[in-house]
Amino acid sequence: MTAAWTSWSGLAESRPRQVLRPTSPAEVADAVVAARASGLRVKMPGSGHSFTDIATTDGVLLDPTGLTGLVSVDREAMTVTALAGTTLRQLNAALDVLGLALHNMGDVDPQTLAGALATGTHGSGGVTSSLSGQLSSLTLVDSSGTERSASLGEPLFDAARVGLGALGILTTVTFRVEPAFVLEADERPMSWQDVLASYDELTRSHHHVDLYWFPHTDNCLVKTDDRTLEDPAPLSRARAWVDDELLSNTVFGWVNRLTNARPSLAPRVNAISSRALSARTYRDVSHKVFVSPRRVxxxxxxxxxxxxxxxxxxxxxxxxxxxxxxxxxxPVEVRCTPPDEAWLSTTHDRESVYLAFHVHRDTDHRAYFEGVEEVLRAYDGRPHWGKLHTRTAADLALAYPRFGDFLAVRDELDPDRVFTNPYLERVLG
Ligand SMILES: Cc1cc2nc3c(=O)[nH]c(=O)nc-3n(C[C@H](O)[C@H](O)[C@H](O)COP(=O)(O)OP(=O)(O)OC[C@H]3O[C@@H](n4cnc5c(N)ncnc54)[C@H](O)[C@@H]3O)c2cc1C
Structure with missing residues (x-):
């Protein structure tokens, strides 16, 4: 048995029978056909940034690192096509050189394009928040080894752009892009009461709003990002290092080791750390403002x-x-998004507010997450496909109006469940 593959959080791991590193869509198709002929399942993980076991396999693991790079740029249509294993970081670097940018993204960039799409990865605000909402076409290899393409307006496109890795192996993806732009970020403390009273106004008057509430306190941090024609004016290296590396990562890591040993200190620690937050404003090219280092x-x-x-x-x-x-x-993170059309997008057909709950990797999350999940389910909540939850196919079917249509496409593209794993069995059946 080959060495284990482990996700970023350490919560999911694979012990595949075989690891292959395809470098072209044709090699992906060959790998799928060969695996199926041997009665093995196939999975291409991304960068392992899902917390669920959505990317695991006991069969053939297709390493995504050979399937990277830009394929073409169409400046008239303003689209960029890339191989699906390209990471967001690699894509943003390539777009920088071309003077282009994605409209929006989440708060980190190590994910592969296919991996981020598969789970409905999103940011906050904008006219589209999810990566799937910025896609214009895709190509995938189905379980018979056939390459299929789909574009905006086609049912396969709306099924496969948030496909959970259940419909096939994505090989190329085409994003709508924009001329590169600068964002001005403004971060400032705000009280719980003021945030609740002004959230609608905040999200109406800024392009992107990220809100963090510190449990056990009335303290919040609000980050707004707005487009500007001004030149970039990033934080000084010293300020960026103190705030983003030292306080948000190094000291926060120590704080978590302390509160893991003495959990009852958490309220006092949160009161101190949330009061220590100071306002700051900076400008930079868009992806550098969207993304923050996450080392804890x-x-x-x-x-x-x-x-x-x-x-x-x-x-x-x-x-x-x-x-x-x-x-x-x-902190609990709050973001908001416009609606999406992808059938299994968590913001499908409705404007959404996202609430995200975190614990340190050495903390048992179960009582906290399951207790809060009960609240969120009662409000018709839909769980992020890449983040921890306890939902199953029977109740998820009620949360998504196009769930049955997705299952029908799955039956057509993967009738023998070559791409399934225990997570997909739980959430799709
Ligand atoms: C620190 C951190 C920050 C995060 N921030 C955000 C955020 O801001 N917003 C947000 O929405 N989420 C966020 N996430 C969640 C993350 O974006 C998703 O879980 C995402 O799916 C991870 O991408 P990945 O490349 O690591 O894919 P993996 O987790 O490795 O895989 C996810 C799925 O993609 C499938 N897949 C990968 N490649 C292919 C392919 N070629 N064809 C078909 N299927 C494929 C896998 O099989 C699997 O089903 C964050 C996660 C972490 C750890």
Missing amino acids: VFREMEYSLPREVGMEALAEARRVIERRGWNITF
């Missing part, structure tokens, strides 16, 4: 809620956290 390894659950009940759900989650007496050091 954690576990996460994130749910999307209908926009109109999102903040009520946050307030209810707070009440449950306080009633149950859990000691939580990680």
Whole structure:
């Protein structure tokens, strides 16, 4: 048996029978055909940044690192096609050189394009928040080894752009892009009461809003990002190092080791660390503002809620956290997104508020996440496919109006379940 593959959080691992590193769509097709002929399952993981075991396999693991790079740029259509194993970081570097940019993205960039698409990875605000909403076409290899392409407006496209890795191996993906732009970030402390009172106004008047609430306190941090025609004015290297490396990562890592040993210190520690936050403003090319370093390894659950009940759900989650007496050091993150058309996008057909709950990687997350999940389910929440949750196919089917259509496409593209694994069996059946 080959050495294990382990996810970033350490929560998921694979012991594949074979590891292959295809370097072209044709090699992907050959690998799928050969695996199927041997009765083995196939999976291409991305960068292992999902917390669920969505990317695991006991059969043939296709290493994505050979399937990287830009394939073409169409400046008239403003689209860029890349091989699906390219990471967001690699794509952004290539777009920088071309003077182009993605409209929006999440808060880190090591994920592969296919991996981020497969789980509905999203940022906050904008006219589209998810990566799948910025896609215009894709190509995948189905379980018979046949290459299939799909573009905007086609049913296969809406199924496969958030495909959970269940429909085939994505080989190329084409994104709509924009001329490169600069974002001005403004970060400032705000009280819980002011945030609740002004969230609608904040999200109406800024392009992107990320909000962090520190459990056991009334303290929040609000980050707004707005497009500007000004030149970049990044933080000085010293300030960036102190804030983003030392305080947000190194000191936060120590804090978590301390609170893991003495959980009852969490409220006091949160009160001190949230009061220590100071306002700052900076400007930089878009992807450098969207992304922050994340070196403290954690576990996460994130749910999307209908926009109109999102903040009520946050307030209810707070009440449950306080009633149950859990000691939580990680802030709760709040983002909002416009609707998407992808059938299994967590923001499918509705504007959404996302609430994300984290604990340190050495902390048992179960009581906290399951307790809060009960609240979020009651508000018609949908779990992020790459983050921890306990939902199953039977109840997820009720959360997605096109769930049955997705299963029908899966039956057509993968009738023998060559691409399945225990996670997909749980969430899709
Ligand atoms: C520190 C951190 C920060 C994060 N920030 C955000 C955020 O801001 N917003 C957000 O929404 N999520 C966020 N996530 C979650 C993350 O974006 C998703 O879990 C994403 O799917 C991870 O991408 P990956 O490349 O690591 O894929 P993996 O987790 O390795 O795989 C995910 C799925 O993609 C499939 N896949 C990969 N390649 C292919 C392919 N070629 N064809 C078909 N299927 C494929 C895999 O089989 C699997 O089903 C974060 C996670 C971490 C650890």
